Amino acid sequence: MTQTMIRVSNLVKSYGDFMAVKDISFEVQEGEIFAFLGPNGAGKTTTIKILTTLLKPTSGSVQLDGLDPSVHHNEARKRFGIVFQDPSLDDELTAYENMDFHGVLYKVPRKTRVERIESLLKLFELWERRNDPVKQFSGGMKRRLEIARGLLHTPKIIFLDEPTLGLDPQTRNQLWTHVKKLNEEERVTVFLTTHYMEEADRVAHRIAIIDHGKIVAQGTAQQLKEQTGGETLEQAFLALTGSTIREEEATSVDQMRNMARMFRGRRR
Amino acid sequence: MSAIYILWLRTVKRYVRSKPRIIAALGQPLLFLIALGFGFGPIFQRAGQGNYIQFLAPGVMAMTVLFTAIFNGIELIWDRQFGFLKETLVAPVPRILVMIGRTLGGATVAMIQGLIVVVICFAVGFRVNSWSGLPLAIVALLLIAVMFTALGTAIASLLSDFQGFQLVMNFLVMPIFFLSGALFKLDGLPKAMSIVADIDPLSYGVDGLRGALIGQAYFGMALDMAVLLVITTALLATGGYLFSRIQL
Numbered sequence: 001m002t003q004t005m006i007r008v009s010n011l012v013k014s015y016g017d018f019m020a021v022k023d024i025s026f027e028v029q030e031g032e033i034f035a036f037l038g039p040n041g042a043g044k045t046t047t048i049k050i051l052t053t054l055l056k057p058t059s060g061s062v063q064l065d066g067l068d069p070s071v072h073h074n075e076a077r078k079r080f081g082i083v084f085q086d087p088s089l090d091d092e093l094t095a096y097e098n099m100d101f102h103g104v105l106y107k108v109p110r111k112t113r114v115e116r117i118e119s120l121l122k123l124f125e126l127w128e129r130r131n132d133p134v135k136q137f138s139g140g141m142k143r144r145l146e147i148a149r150g151l152l153h154t155p156k157i158i159f160l161d162e163p164t165l166g167l168d169p170q171t172r173n174q175l176w177t178h179v180k181k182l183n184e185e186e187r188v189t190v191f192l193t194t195h196y197m198e199e200a201d202r203v204a205h206r207i208a209i210i211d212h213g214k215i216v217a218q219g220t221a222q223q224l225k226e227q228t229g230g231e232t233l234e235q236a237f238l239a240l241t242g243s244t245i246r247e248e249e250a251t252s253v254d255q256m257r258n259m260a261r262m263f264r265g266r267r268r
Numbered sequence: 269m270s271a272i273y274i275l276w277l278r279t280v281k282r283y284v285r286s287k288p289r290i291i292a293a294l295g296q297p298l299l300f301l302i303a304l305g306f307g308f309g310p311i312f313q314r315a316g317q318g319n320y321i322q323f324l325a326p327g328v329m330a331m332t333v334l335f336t337a338i339f340n341g342i343e344l345i346w347d348r349q350f351g352f353l354k355e356t357l358v359a360p361v362p363r364i365l366v367m368i369g370r371t372l373g374g375a376t377v378a379m380i381q382g383l384i385v386v387v388i389c390f391a392v393g394f395r396v397n398s399w400s401g402l403p404l405a406i407v408a409l410l411l412i413a414v415m416f417t418a419l420g421t422a423i424a425s426l427l428s429d430f431q432g433f434q435l436v437m438n439f440l441v442m443p444i445f446f447l448s449g450a451l452f453k454l455d456g457l458p459k460a461m462s463i464v465a466d467i468d469p470l471s472y473g474v475d476g477l478r479g480a481l482i483g484q485a486y487f488g489m490a491l492d493m494a495v496l497l498v499i500t501t502a503l504l505a506t507g508g509y510l511f512s513r514i515q516l
Contacts, residue, residue: 077358082358
């Protein structure tokens, strides 16, 4: 019998007057690959942050494997792995050290840790480079390392927030092949966001589309296409969310990151 | 415990690997020792106060630890910018342990840097009264290190970028250093300045170091150590609280 892995009911997150997430509800079953799609600023990342204990909801409830992450933080945190939208590796450490750091933080026993780091680094084709500092890695290698790291503690759920952003088609293709394989072999529930509709179409069992903080449609890729009369998922997506471009203000963090990038050349 | 250890280890590894930073951070204390030490030395001597290097060296040791510690605490902002902070915040570890691990790591780095400066001080002619004071001096340095790493962490928990960093440097860290008695004697100061020096926690750190190394404590060793201990504990608690409230 399958079990509900993620349950979100009437979730609201507001910042002052602005409501980033407006009363959304959905469920993801165990072993499912669930795509959460939407234009920039639709509320995808906010939802992921709430699910992963980084933000507290304004109202509504969230359950991961039956646990409320805002109450049982640490129990809930053990159950998921996450690949964030932007990098979260320590560039000064080697690939192996980044993995080991994660393993220790998640209390993976030493023996299992060593074995699993080896098998995951081999799976993601990074074993040869394990002793190189991450700052020497390409974007694709970093992403692979982050996914490998997210899976190290054998989570039940893995969150992938735009994992293929800025990667070439070869790397993207390979990455999704790995994700599908892991989903089939380890029965990991996958919660993903992406802007590449064909990726969602290819890997996701079910899709939810969010726009302006509300879920506008849910179902399989096929159902969404039928519902809108679009031939591709991209057409269905545009039919549901319109074709206006969403302007997103650069946050102070984005600005800082740009400055840091310029500065980094001199600093390192 | 393993969480504290791995966070400590990470901070120390980052330090050991950034050789330019180690060397750069030694330039300032060296300049202070030479320019001020030898520059003001003759005046100090003529005023009947003895050898200025002897007086200044504990102040420069405290300064090194202060700046390295604050900077290590503030480094939290880098981790926030480069995303690594998220990795530690979603881990199934109580935030307070993450904060303690980071702080101990930062304090260790500040201590290493401070001990290098102790050696430099000896090289430019500083001499202790008696070696028996050295362990107490190390305790004082350690307390300064933990105190200001915790302060840096507390401040960094409130800032989301480096916009406010210069403000913190100019209106908090610099005054803490310059008004602490690291460079001058605290007796006979104008009233207002004397009050400021009395509430500056670094004053007690510098004074404790002087008491331990050259036997000249203005406030008295017992008071110095007690104040350092209380303020360090208070800042650790504040830093831990602010850190645990970070939302991204």
